[in-house]
Amino acid sequence: MLAVVGTVPEEDFPLQAGEVTLEKEELFIGERRVKINRGTPALLAAAIQAGQALGEKKTYGFLAGDIGLGGGSRKLYEYLSRHLGKTEFSTIAFHYVQPDVDGHNRVLFSIEEMAKRPILIADAGFMYAAKMSGQAPEYDLSTPDVGELAFLADEMAPHPFYTRGFVLHEENRVPDLIARAYTHENAARYLLVKGRTDYLASREGIQATIQEPSVEALEAIGGTGDTLTGIVAALIAAGRQVSEAAIIAARVNRLAGFYANPTPGTSVREVIKHIPRALEQILQEMQRIKNGRR
Amino acid sequence: MGPPPEIRSGCDLVVEFPLMAELKIQKTLQDAGLPPLMLVPATSPLLQPVNLFQIKDFGRYLMVRAANMKLTVDKEGLTIVNVSGGGCPDVPYLAEQMVGKPLNEAPSPREIGHTLCGYALQLAFEETKRRCLPS
Numbered sequence: 001m002l003a004v005v006g007t008v009p010e011e012d013f014p015l016q017a018g019e020v021t022l023e024k025e026e027l028f029i030g031e032r033r034v035k036i037n038r039g040t041p042a043l044l045a046a047a048i049q050a051g052q053a054l055g056e057k058k059t060y061g062f063l064a065g066d067i068g069l070g071g072g073s074r075k076l077y078e079y080l081s082r083h084l085g086k087t088e089f090s091t092i093a094f095h096y097v098q099p100d101v102d103g104h105n106r107v108l109f110s111i112e113e114m115a116k117r118p119i120l121i122a123d124a125g126f127m128y129a130a131k132m133s134g135q136a137p138e139y140d141l142s143t144p145d146v147g148e149l150a151f152l153a154d155e156m157a158p159h160p161f162y163t164r165g166f167v168l169h170e171e172n173r174v175p176d177l178i179a180r181a182y183t184h185e186n187a188a189r190y191l192l193v194k195g196r197t198d199y200l201a202s203r204e205g206i207q208a209t210i211q212e213p214s215v216e217a218l219e220a221i222g223g224t225g226d227t228l229t230g231i232v233a234a235l236i237a238a239g240r241q242v243s244e245a246a247i248i249a250a251r252v253n254r255l256a257g258f259y260a261n262p263t264p265g266t267s268v269r270e271v272i273k274h275i276p277r278a279l280e281q282i283l284q285e286m287q288r289i290k291n292g293r294r
Numbered sequence: 295m296g297p298p299p300e301i302r303s304g305c306d307l308v309v310e311f312p313l314m315a316e317l318k319i320q321k322t323l324q325d326a327g328l329p330p331l332m333l334v335p336a337t338s339p340l341l342q343p344v345n346l347f348q349i350k351d352f353g354r355y356l357m358v359r360a361a362n363m364k365l366t367v368d369k370e371g372l373t374i375v376n377v378s379g380g381g382c383p384d385v386p387y388l389a390e391q392m393v394g395k396p397l398n399e400a401p402s403p404r405e406i407g408h409t410l411c412g413y414a415l416q417l418a419f420e421e422t423k424r425r426c427l428p429s
Contacts, residue, residue, distance in 0.1 A: 007383040008386070009384075009387035009389075009390055037386065037389070037390065038377075038378070038385075038386050039385065039389075066383035067383065067408070068384020068407060068409045068412060069384075069408055070312075070314065070315070070408075072383065073383060096382070096383050096385070096386065098383055098409070100314070123381075124380070125381035125383065126381075128381050145362070147363075147379060148362050148381070151361075151362065156341060157338075157341065158335045158337055158338065158341075159313060159410045160362035160381075160410075160411075161316075161343055161344055161411070161413055161414050162335055162338070162341045162342070162344070163361060164341065165346055168344065168346050216352065217352065219350070219357070219378070220352070220366040220376050221378060222364075222379075222389050222393075223378070225379075263354075264352050264366045265375030265376060266376075
């Protein structure tokens with residue numbers, strides 16, 4: 001089963017651990033409801049939509065309210081460091097959490113106690129914490145955008161805000177930034193870099209690029225990176241290899257975006273609605289190609 | 295304690311705080327009439343905040359990126375239509391508070407944000423205002 005760790009932008013939202021369900025445009029966990037907007041709720045909604053299309057019945061969530069003061073994130077670190085070791089998730093996606101090196105390391109220690117190590121995905125604040133702690137290679141997949149990739153590539157930067165100018169200038173040289181991130185041990189086993197072209201990379205170099213369909217407006221829409229992470233997490237939890245799941249997810253996210261016919265002012269909710277249709281189409285195309293080869 | 299030699303300028307006092315809370319700490323010190331001479335990461339005191347902006351013009355919409363944060367406005371009504379990027383938990387909160395508001399009425403990330411992602415969004419916000427609002 002997939003577990004998602006993250007925060008919701010409500011100060012008084014208590015820590016919740018449990019199954020997350022999706023009804024219309026809201027998520028439900030415990031007795032709380034969560035509006036679907038950018039951030040971890042968008043990741044969860046995308047993961048649930050994709051998971052259901054893949055036959056996965058349940059998605060688990062560890063959520064706490066945090067508006068940037070860090071209180072909810074500290075509760076999450078504390079809870080996970082005490083409880084994660086006894087759980088049996090196949091895949092865990094870590095997301096919007098206030099970066100905290102000590103908290104991050106305690107969570108990683110608790111994962112070591114799990115009977116079977118899950119596939120680990122780090123995005124957003126947790127990806128920052130993984131890099132800051134020097135533990136980025138412990139993760140199977142990270143999903144940075146180009147700005148975040150520059151941060152991973154800059155071995156000196158403690159946060160994207162302090163990425164050095166000469167590294168940021170290399171925006172159009174994504175392969176060089178990827179290589180630099182691996183050289184300094186600041187990248188996960190796989191990187192799925194989202195942008196005008198999506199790149200799947202590993203220590204061995206670029207494994208695949210995905211450019212179609214090209215929907216320029218998606219870059220401006222808050223949450224489209226979160227939906228990508230949600231889709232890839234659901235595919236991995238359903239049994240796909242990380243590299244295959246990343247390529248499928250990139251194509252599905254683009255196609256769902258295309259079906260939403262967005263402007264830069266569109267909400268990510270419009271994209272999420274089209275994930276099941278896009279996923280079905282991409283999987284059918286892949287099956288046709290596979291059958292054609294026989 | 296004293297600052298590292300690279301940034302020492304006299305009989306300076308250093309206050310160490312979690313880097314993530316930079317925006318909140320800066321605001322607190324300023325409100326108390328104690329604006330800091332400098333804010334630097336303890337591990338690399340010579341690093342500077344990002345000062346490069348990437349601009350993307352979609353025609354009707356303009357997107358400004360500072361570091362990992364992107365802010366998009368509708369040029370016709372000067373309304374903030376999207377906030378994207380970032381990884382700290384105040385980003386979804388800031389987006390909720392800012393999206394849909396006119397550029398000159400939206401709350402500033404400096405006022406309601408707390409983290410370095412909020413700080414990066416503040417820079418994108420200022421650059422967008424500089425480009426879109428009459429000076």
